[in-house]
Every structure is written in C-alpha cells, then in structure tokens.
Amino acid sequence: MRKIFSTFFAFAALFFALVACSDEEEGTEFLFDREIMEMSVLRSCADEGDSSACYRIRYHYPIEREHYSGLVVWLDTFVVDDTSKAVSSKQIDKATQFIEYPKGTSSYYDTLDLTDLVQEYIGKYDSLQVALFCKYSDDKDPGSVQRVFLHFGDDLPPSRVTIFDSVWTNGALFEWFRPTDQVDFYKPAELSGEIVGYNVVIYSADKNEDLRNLKVILTTADGVDSTGSKFYRRHSRIRANTDSVWFDSVSHTDKDKNYLRLSIIDGKGFDADVDSLNRFRMVIRGLQSKSEYTIGLSAWDAAGNSSGTEGLSTVETNQLFITTDSVAPVMPTRIFILEDSLFPGKARLDSNNRLRIFWSMSVDPYEVKHPIKSDSIVLIPDTCLFTLCYDTVQTYIIERYSALDKNWKIYDDTTLAAGRFSKRYALDGDTMVASATGIFVTDTIRWVSPGDTIVFRIRSKDKSGYYSAALVDTVYVSPGAHASELECPEGFVPVSVSDSSKFCMEKFEHRNDSGEFVVNVRHSEAVAACEAVSASGFKVSLCNERDWELVCLSGGSLSYGVLNELSVDASSFLFGYCNVGTNDSISAADISKRNPRCVNPAGIRDLPGQYQEWVIGKSEDTVAVVKGSSFKIYNGLDRESLAYCTNRSFPYFTRPAYSTDTIFLYREGTKVDTLFQADTSRTPYEKKPYLTMKDFKDTLQFFDVQDSNGNSIGTDYALYSEYRKGGDAWLDTLANGLKYVPSEIKVVFLTGEKVPFRLAASFYKSTTIGFRCCAYPE
The missing domain is CATH 2.60.40.10 (Immunoglobulins)
Structure with missing residues (x-):
C-alpha cells in the first residue's frame, strides 16, 4: 500500500x-x-x-x-x-x-x-x-x-475527463479528449505526461439486461478499432500497484452481465498544438430503447495515478444517459431562401450581413410505420392528426461545413433566444411571411460574406433526444450589388469607397501559391508582389492608404472594419475574434484557425488584426505606411487604439542624432539643441555660442543598403566605432538579410539624442507585417 x-x-x-x-x-x-x-x-x-x-x-x-x-x-x-x-x-x-x-x-x-x-x-x-x-x-x-x-515520484493524477454523449434508440456516442498530466510536482507547467489508457464501465440498472456483447467501435487519432484487437480490450481494466501499471481481465459471468468493462489504450501525452490528436470517440450499439444507463471513465497515467473512479460500488453515481424512443424525427430535404433580385437563385443578405434560411418544420411520429413523408417539405396526410399521430420536435441543431479544416462546425449564436424556432412561416409568392398555420421555421445566420457558398447540415432532436436524419443543402449567397458591375479576380471581392469609385480588394492578406500568408517582406517587395498579379481588365497594385482606410470604415459606419453584433466591448471583440494583441502567431498564420466574425460588410476579413499591412502612403515622404494592428502585443499601447481604421504607423529604426552645421548650440538640462540663430534666453553649450570645425570629433559610417540583386534601396548609418569593433558579423546583424555596403565616413557632432530614422522604412521588414493587394479597373 x-x-x-x-x-x-x-x-x-x-x-x-x-x-x-x-x-x-x-x-x-x-x-x-x-x-x-x-x-x-x-x-x-x-x-x-x-x-x-x-x-x-x-x-x-x-x-x-x-x-x-x-x-x-x-x-x-x-x-x-x-x-x-x-x-x-x-x-x-x-x-x-x-x-x-x-x-x-x-x-x-x-x-x-x-x-x-x-x-x-x-x-x-x-x-x-x-x-x-x-x-x-x-x-x-x-x-x-x-x-x-x-x-519523490509522480503522485499527481491526470486531470478529470469530461464525457460528451449523443444517444439514439439502441446506441450512444461518447466523446472525450485526452487529459493533461503533471508528471513532476515541482514542474507545474509541464502537463504532457503520458496517459497509459482509460477504464470505462457501462452499467444498466436492469440486472436482467446483458451488456457483455455490446458492439463497440473506438475511433482515435491513430485509427479505428471495431473488434477490440488494437485500441481497446473487452472485459478488462487498468490496475496499478507501487511499481507497475498493467491491463488485467475482470469477471464477466452471468452475475455481472449488466456491466460492460473496457480498457482503452492510449500511450501518448496531451498535444497542445493539434487538439484533434487528443480526441477519442466511442460508439456503443445494442442498447434498449428509452432505457437508463450510466458510464464511468477514468484516465490512468504511467505512474498508476487515476483521474477518478469507475468502480462497481460507484457506478450508480456515474454519468447518466438515456436512450431515445424507437422513432426518429422526420426532416425535409431542402432549405428555402429569400432571393436577391440581381442574382436569381442566390440568397440576399441584409445590411448587417445576415442571412435568413427557412425549412419545413420537422415532426416526431409516434409509430415506426407512419404515413409522413420526407421531401422538400415534410408531407403529413390529413388523416395523421397532431398529438395523435405525431408531435413537435424539441429543437434543431444547425452546422456549417468548413472547407478550410474539413469539419462541421455548430452554429451556436448565444445572442439568440432559446425558443427561436417557435415562430411559423408560410411561403407567399417569392417571400416568407409569419403565419400561425405556416409549416416553415427560420434561423438567422450572422457574419456571412457576400459571395459565400455555405453547406448547411440541420438536424432536429425529439424530446427523447433522438436525432433525425440530416438535411444537407448548399446555399449560394449573392455577391452583392457591386459584383454586378465588377467581376473581380479570384481571391478578390468588390468594394466601394464612393458612388463613383469601385475596385477589388483581396479578401485576406496576400498569400503565395501554397496558401501561406506572405509576411516579413519590405514595402518594395510587397509593391512588386502585387504588381506581378495578372488580372485581365485590372491594374493590380499594393492598396493605397486612403482606399484601405475607406474600405475599413465602410462608409464611416465602422471604427475597426468589423461588424460587432455582440454585446461586448470593442477590446474584447478584437481580442477574441480578430487576434489583436494576443501574441498568437500560430492562429495568424493558419487561415483555418481564424474567426469568420472578424469581417466587414463587403466580406473583407481581418482588417484590424492578424497582420499589420503595408500600403502606399498618401504622400511621397510617407510612401511606406503600415495600417491596422497585428497579433503582437505592443508595450504601452492599447489594442483598441492600434486597430482603428484611421490609425497609421511608420516603421523606423532609431539612430543617434547628429549635426554637420556650424550653428549655435545650447543646452537645456541634459538635452542638447542646435539653432540657426542665436537665442539670448538660453545658456550656450560649454560657453560656446556656436560650433566650429574643431567641435566635429564624432564619426559616422554610412552604408548603401542593397537588395539581393545589388539594387540600392536606401541609406543607413551607424557609429564608426561600433562598425570597426563589430566587423562583418555585426554588420550582418544590422543588415538583417540585406547587403550593407560602406559608402562614406562623416565627421559630425552628436547631439546625444536618439531620433527615428524613417529612411529605414524602405528596408524595414517584420514577421508581424503582411500586405493586401487591390485591383483597380483599367
């Protein structure tokens, strides 16, 4: 012990x-x-x-x-x-x-x-x-x-396992995720200890029900086991003593027939990067309809510590699940929409990018052999009376297919009332109207972009928890009024900044042919990348600052370039949905991890966050301008201010300030200042009313900054003493992938201050900065 x-x-x-x-x-x-x-x-x-x-x-x-x-x-x-x-x-x-x-x-x-x-x-x-x-x-x-x-050892159990279940007439699906395990008490941040496996017990309160031969299908990240030969063992459990952990057989005689014990093999630690690799799904078939069962599950680590108990004396307190009745609800096979008059057959959006979908209401028959038929609408004969032949369903589950990560995602809008499917609608010509005798129900899908193609999966659930067969249908969303005038290149969407100015903008920041976001590039490289995009009838270039800003503002209705229909403050929305100031570079780089709620009415995504974006500045002296914010946390700056559509940034390096003019020099405290004319109200620096050539004792090394092709792209400088001391290795660090060619040495007077050297914007680059191209009609 x-x-x-x-x-x-x-x-x-x-x-x-x-x-x-x-x-x-x-x-x-x-x-x-x-x-x-x-x-x-x-x-x-x-x-x-x-x-x-x-x-x-x-x-x-x-x-x-x-x-x-x-x-x-x-x-x-x-x-x-x-x-x-x-x-x-x-x-x-x-x-x-x-x-x-x-x-x-x-x-x-x-x-x-x-x-x-x-x-x-x-x-x-x-x-x-x-x-x-x-x-x-x-x-x-x-x-x-x-x-x-x-x-002395690992005496810390894995974290508790939460089981999610879904039931039907004669079976149930259970899903859980691999728990974390702290291997060393003195290292609380290390939570990826190996999980040996799981003990599972299914229990029926009916002692006459035999669960021993239930059909079990286990799905893990490594594959599927339907026989108990790879990833699980039947009539088995994990046991441990002071120095060993092993899988052991358990009794499964007639006396224990209302129990099914399984041991599930894992052998891996929690994967913090890919959540799907932690997922386990187990399907149990062969249960009785409308019956009560419990399931208990505990995780065991390599030291023999258990996250919980699933022993025989406690099964009654384990998680309860109840199978459904024997008749599934009946669902229709089609979704109805409100059409856009400009694009017949395509769904129109309202001014807040909301999509209304309708479908014939689902019903729950009482008998297995019922006369109700499933079609575009659910057909109920006049002889089949409500509450005598069928009943209403409890609710609907709406999902949309994500082509980015190839998975169904539940549409869960907590801002909507729970009883939103209680209203009835009827088809009146080419529209839907509220009607007490209508056979249609509706839902409002938010944050939809013009031109989207959405694959919906809708299932109903009856009062016993039985899911219907799924209604799977595709809705093609209207590309909007601007699309009737502009046929944009692939990856671009039409936008308007005035009644007379319409053009196309990339929906996301620019990506390469492999689908990766292009970041860590200089402004000139961003310009060249956009100009290399070929689009018939358009001139493609890096977006102009004013155009970017006006698209973001959406006619002045938006401050951050996003539709926020939630009752949350702007900072929380930007942090939660737009990845502004989170330091989460992984979500920024992976398009499938980005939240579709960070969108403006035109369908332009992620203007406030993910990456800052190069644009062409409004004037010649500010050509290289950065708009928006990024995933990076900037010390001393709040994410709301950085994410404003009107905010603009100028990347620069800090360099020592200097003077080469023999002008008047003064000191104000520790600050040295130069003036072109004498100022009798101030104290001369070291009692010298002006500089002479003897005062110029500081030396700067200037460099011609060149790209990989040898083209000059700017000028930079540094203290000559630093250059001589650091040599080529130091110069490579300063160059950051470019070529710094020494050009001239200047004897100067250093004022002791640091100044922003904006000329560096021409060769500045960062992993937090990308860009977006615009296509202007020729």
Missing part, C-alpha cells in the same frame, strides 16, 4: 495554523512571529554540477530571533502527525534533526538539505511530510508546527 499525503493537507494545515491558533483546549496562543516563513522545496543540489535529484528546503528565519535556538525537524508522521500544531518536549527529543541558529548571522534565509536523510523513504513513499518547529530558549508561547511535503 503506497503512503500518499495530499497537498491539500499541507495548505490546510498552514492556513489553520495562521487563523485558528488560539483555539487550543489548553489556551495556547501560537505566535506568528516565532514561525519560519516562505518555505519552498528545491530540487537542485547545492553543487550546481550535480544533476541528480536533491531535496532541500529554503526558508525564512522567524521574525522574532532574540531567543531563537534553532529549527527542529521531523520526517514522516511517526512522531508528529499531519494535523498537530504543538509539540511536547518528548517529541522534540525524538526529532530527526536539529539545526542550530547561527548567532549574529546577517542572512534572513537558510537552506535545509535533507537529501541523505530521505533516501530510505524513496521508493517506498510517493511523498513525505517534513514537520518543522522553531525552538526558543525563553518560556514564552511558541509558534506552531509548520509542514512541507517532499514528492
């Missing part, structure tokens, strides 16, 4: 000692200032070169040290148990160790090394209590006993 001490007791004991120390029956008051403080366990050895496991306790001496003799230490609970606050003289005499206080020390801390003393406990215990008591030479009240726990 392993001896395990919960960390809960450690904290509870400490807390109790602090707040309840005056409640002893004998009336002893424990003095806080006579106890050691700030205890922490160190796994490192005193010798830094020693890589073996050591056990040292660092602690702060008690506040009161005038009569402090030293620290009394006990290992285990044989002498001092795990709850006592006081100790007797006999217990002190039986102490494991006494650490004498070094009188006159100026240190506030000491370290207690227990490595040698605990060796006899390692391998026998998973954790060990260390009790600590401050001994004083006077007769005043003492402090209370303090405790820490040393952990």
